[in-house]
Amino acid sequence: MKAQINQVSDTAFMAAAYRARETNHPNAIFHDPLAAKLAGDHGKMIIDNLPKQAFVGGWSVVIRTRIIDDFIQGAIAEGVDTVLNLGAGLDTRPYRMELPDSLRWIEVDYPHVIELKESRLAGETPRCRLERVRLDLADVDARQTLLDEVATRSGKVLVLTEAVTPYLSEEAVASLGEDLGARESIWYWVVDYFSPASYEYRRRSGMSKSMENAPFLFEPKDYLGFFLRIGWKPKETRYFAIEGERLRRPAPFPLITRLVMRILAFAASAERRREMKRYAGFVLFESADT
Known part of the structure; x- marks a missing residue:
């Protein structure tokens, strides 16, 4: 039987399997030795059948993964003492990154995800003060209680929502963003970025079909304007295409696709060429009041 993505939680297995594959790459840009243990056969089957x-x-x-690693290291250098990973999935950064012993790292996810993770990582030692919280982010009251506790006990917090906001409605993202912005000690928020052009590409390429059980819901027409309205402005943005070039790991498009893209880029204006490289990435937000 083919393993499929039947719910949003399955995307965590998919991501872990890709991180495990990268770890075995001869020129790996990061090493995640626990990813294969977490992904298991289920994660491998998912990516094999996409x-x-x-x-x-x-x-x-x-x-x-590399972009977010860099954001976190930079934020720690600026005094962040707590990382709050909402929808943590099967992330292993507390185990694989070079982190201060004093750093407080809090992972939040559904109970079944936390239980699986604790089972498969039993005996492994994190490099910082790791805590795990079983919580559905859609439970607003429980979420606000958690944020109050984290904000009270922290000096400077970075919130990570890796591959979380795309699966939420605009209303849900706005609610979350307003809750984060209401706590003064929450300084930074790391969020997925997708341009409007990328929404259409997903539909045309068939990716939306393969993810129909875990569809992207967050597709604002004015991405930065949306976040500014809920109190967040970009501190730094990194785009996949540009980072891929910097890391000497460009997108593995087929030869014919690369040739067509080069022709289109040659005929395009300078602004259009910039847009072509900025279709997706991650944003490190800070409070708009900063």
């Missing part, structure tokens, strides 16, 4: 057009998704998981 359509061929989904290769960009695997590449983007690798690039986003």
Whole structure:
């Protein structure tokens, strides 16, 4: 039987499997030795059965991992003492990154995800003060109680929502963003970025079909304007295409696709060429009041 993505939680297995594959790459841009243990056969079967057009998704998981690693290291250098990972999935950063012993790292996810993770990582030692919380982010009262506790006990917090907001409605993202912004000690928020053009690409490439049980819901027409309205402005934005070039790991498009893209870029204006490289990435937000 083919393993499929039947719910949003399955995307955590998919991402872990891609991180495990990258770890075995001869020129790996990060090493995640626990990813294979977490992904298991289920994660491997998911990525093996995705359509061929989904290769960009695997590449983007690798690039986003490195982008977020860099954001976190930079934030710690600026005094962040707590990382709150909402929808943590099967992330292993507390185990694999070089982190201060004093750093407080809090992982939040559904109970079944936390239980699986604790079972498979039993005996492993994190490099910082790791806590796990079983919580459905859609439970607003429970979420606000958690944020109050974290904000009270922290000096400077970075909130990570890796591959979380795309699966939420605009209303849900706005609610979350307003809750985060209401706590003064929450300084930074790391969020997925997708341009309007990328929404259409997902539909045309067949990626939306393969993810129909875990569809992207968050597709604001004015991405930065949306976040500014709920109190957040970009501190730094990193785009997959540009980071891929910097890391000497460009997107693995087929040869014919690369040739067509070069022709289109040659004929395009400078602004259009910039837009072509900024279709997706991650944003490090800070309070608009900063």
